[in-house]
Each structure stands twice: as C-alpha cells, then as structure tokens.
Amino acid sequence: MAQEVLQLRAIEAVSPTLAETLRLCKLRAGLSRAENISQYVLGNPKAWLGIAYHEALEAVGFHQRNDLKTRVREAWDSAIQHQHDRSRAHPFDKRFGPPEFWPGYHLIAEMALVRAKELVGAAASQNDGTSSGHARGETLREKKFSAAGGKIVGRPDVVRPEEVVDFKTGEVFEDNDHEEVKNSHVRQLRLYAFLVWESLGWWPRRGILLPMTGSAVEVYLEPEECEGEAKSSVRLLDEYNDAIARAVTPDELASPSPTSCRWCQYPLYCQAFWRLVESTWADDLRSGAIEGRATGAARPIHGGSALSLSLRVERGTVPAGTCVSLFPLDPSVHPDVARVKAGDGVRVTGLWQRADDSVVATNWTMIALERSLPALSVLENRKSRA
Numbered sequence: 001m002a003q004e005v006l007q008l009r010a011i012e013a014v015s016p017t018l019a020e021t022l023r024l025c026k027l028r029a030g031l032s033r034a035e036n037i038s039q040y041v042l043g044n045p046k047a048w049l050g051i052a053y054h055e056a057l058e059a060v061g062f063h064q065r066n067d068l069k070t071r072v073r074e075a076w077d078s079a080i081q082h083q084h085d086r087s088r089a090h091p092f093d094k095r096f097g098p099p100e101f102w103p104g105y106h107l108i109a110e111m112a113l114v115r116a117k118e119l120v121g122a123a124a125s126q127n128d129g130t131s132s133g134h135a136r137g138e139t140l141r142e143k144k145f146s147a148a149g150g151k152i153v154g155r156p157d158v159v160r161p162e163e164v165v166d167f168k169t170g171e172v173f174e175d176n177d178h179e180e181v182k183n184s185h186v187r188q189l190r191l192y193a194f195l196v197w198e199s200l201g202w203w204p205r206r207g208i209l210l211p212m213t214g215s216a217v218e219v220y221l222e223p224e225e226c227e228g229e230a231k232s233s234v235r236l237l238d239e240y241n242d243a244i245a246r247a248v249t250p251d252e253l254a255s256p257s258p259t260s261c262r263w264c265q266y267p268l269y270c271q272a273f274w275r276l277v278e279s280t281w282a283d284d285l286r287s288g289a290i291e292g293r294a295t296g297a298a299r300p301i302h303g304g305s306a307l308s309l310s311l312r313v314e315r316g317t318v319p320a321g322t323c324v325s326l327f328p329l330d331p332s333v334h335p336d337v338a339r340v341k342a343g344d345g346v347r348v349t350g351l352w353q354r355a356d357d358s359v360v361a362t363n364w365t366m367i368a369l370e371r372s373l374p375a376l377s378v379l380e381n382r383k384s385r386a
Contacts, residue, residue, distance in 0.1 A: 045102035258284030288351030290316035345370035
C-alpha cells in the first residue's frame with residue numbers, strides 16, 4: 001500500500017487564530033491547513049462543544065424574542081447532533097461516546113442560554129431608539145472582514161458600537177491567576193479591531209472577552225498597537241509562504257519545545273518533535289510521549305475485548321531503555337495495535353505520566369505504527385517563486 005502524504009501548501013490569508021499558530025510553529029500552521037488532516041488527528045470534545053456554543057449564540061439574532069430559549073436549544077441540539085454524527089464516523093473521535101458524556105456538556109448548554117439572553121439585552125439597550133444607522137451604531141454578528149489586501153481575514157463574534165466581542169470557551173487568564181489576560185487573546189482582539197478599522201472605517205475602543213463562566217473581561221485597544229499586530233501577522237504569513245516557496249523540508253518549519261508542542265494535535269507526524277523530545281519535557285508537555293520497539297505482538301486481555309502492548313522505549317518523556325506496558329487498549333479506537341509485530345517501531349502520545357515515569361493510556365492516547373504514518377511533503381508554490 002502506498003504511503004499517504006500530507007502536503008504543506010501556501011496559505012492565502014491569516015486569521016487571528018492562525019496567527020497565533022504561526023507564532024508557535026509554522027509546521028503546525030501548515031498541517032492545520034493540509035487536505036484531509038482531520039482524518040489523522042484526535043479531536044477534542046471541548047472544541048466541539050465550543051462550536052455548538054457559538055452556533056447557538058449565532059442563531060439568536062439581536063432582537064428580543066419570546067421563543068429565545070427554544071431557538072437556543074434548537075440551534076444547540078442541531079450543532080451537537082452534527083458534531084456527534086461526525087465523531088461517530090471518525091476513526092479516532094468515536095472513543096468519546098455520546099455528547100452527554102463530553103466534559104462540560106451540561107454546563108456549556110446552560111451557559112449558551114445565559115449568554116444569549118445577555119447579548120439580546122445588550123443589543124436592546126444600545127438600539128433603544130438611539131441608533132443613527134451609521135456604521136458605528138450597527139451591531140454585527142459573525143461578519144467576515146478582510147484587511148491588509150486580503151492577507152488578514154476574520155469573523156469577530158460580535159461587533160457593536162465602540163467594541164468587539166470575542167466568545168471564549170477556555171481560560172481567559174494566564175495560569176488561572178485572574179489578573180493577567182492571556183497575551184494570545186489580546187493579540188486576537190487587536191487583529192479584530194484592525195479588521196473593523198479597515199472594513200468599517202472606525203476603531204473599536206475596547207475588546208470584550210466573554211468567557212462561558214464568570215464576568216466579561218475588558219481590554220483597552222490602542223490603534224497603533226492594533227496596526228503593529230496586523231503587520232506582525234502579515235510578516236508571519238509571508239515568512240511561512242516564503243519557506244514553502246523555497247521548498248524547505250517540513251522539519252525546517254517546526255519549532256519543537258515543551259510549551260509549543262503542549263496542545264499540538266500533530267506530534268505523531270513530526271520528526272522534529274521526536275528528535276528533540278526527552279524526559280525533561282514531561283511536566284511542561286503535560287502528557288507522556290514515547291517512541292520505541294514492540295517486544296512482541298499485542299496480547300488479548302479481558303476475554304479478548306482489549307489488548308495489551310509492551311514497548312522498549314528509545315526516546316520520549318520516559319528514559320530510553322525503559323520497558324512499558326499499555327493496557328487496556330480498545331482495538332476499535334487503536335487499530336494499529338492489532339497489527340504490531342515484535343520489533344516494530346511504535347509512537348505513542350497522550351499518555352498520563354506519573355512521577356516515577358510509569359505511563360498509563362488515557363482517552364487522549366494515540367498509538368501508531370511508524371510504518372503506517374503518513375509522510376509530510378512541502379508542495380512547492382512555483383507561482384510565488386516566479
């Protein structure tokens with residue numbers, strides 16, 4: 001069977017989210033735009049709930065409605081059903097089961113309704129017979145903006161007089177200290193403000209981060225800082241595309257480190273990660289990752305309903321030479337395990353690593369035979385080299 005290839009291509013425009021990814025690692029940004037990449041990575045139920053949360057709020061509109069609760073629930077249920085159908089058909093995501101068991105499901109469903117009521121109330125107070133019809137007085141939801149000659153694009157959740165609002169499903173503050181707003185969130189708000197300026201002709205004075213729980217957080221927006229952020233994002237995009245045009249190797253795009261790789265979905269496929277990862281990464285990476293050789297074929301356990309796999313570690317967050325056993329492994333969500341033979345190279349990520357360096361498979365564990373992994377290739381953009 002021919003080896004699958006994930007092709008890294010030039011990227012036409014950068015969004016506030018993609019700008020943060022480029023800042024961390026160009027390879028990660030390129031892989032996020034590779035064709036069919038979703039079939040090779042493990043999804044995140046929290047992200048699926050975030051999508052449903054956004055779609056429920058988007059469906060509400062800005063006018064007070066007697067059927068507000070019904071509209072929110074219908075939009076939520078529809079979005080959740082779509083995510084569930086997709087996850088059940090996905091080779092890895094099916095492990096997470098029904099939506100009601102996704103972490104935070106019930107809380108996020110209730111918060112969608114709470115935030116919807118707040119948004120409708122805020123819009124009503126701002127437009128209570130006072131709107132002049134001027135662009136600065138309009139309230140816009142999920143409108144696509146473009147700036148910097150099309151190199152920056154984005155859809156702010158809400159743009160309303162003097163401010164841009166960004167819904168957040170994760171933490172707003174650095175290290176949960178409730179004092180310092182995450183720098184990445186501030187940069188994203190600045191880019192949204194720049195998009196509003198170029199598209200509508202006025203600067204938002206403030207950005208509002210609206211977390212699912214807790215109070216809204218206000219960030220003052222300075223036009224010069226927003227313009228600087230836009231220039232920085234375009235520079236990151238140009239650097240990435242220049243590298244693609246030069247047909248660099250995928251490794252040259254990578255920036256592996258414990259912090260930049262912490263939430264990355266693609267370590268299984270990143271040679272640079274496996275070249276540098278070591279035991280000192282374990283704490284900052286917040287999960288275990290090992291590459292090693294199978295000591296034998298996987299053994300059936302639990303009456304044949306699960307498998308146990310033993311590996312001798314060659315590199316990773318566990319010291320080389322260590323023998324580890326992973327169990328119980330569901331063959332329906334770890335299809336490579338049943339194909340393992342003695343001496344096969346195997347990569348494993350998403351492990352829970354204890355203080356004594358022993359590791360345990362979790363619901364986030366990914367296991368792959370090295371010979372079955374897709375290759376990475378840079379698709380040269382000949383036009384940009386001309």
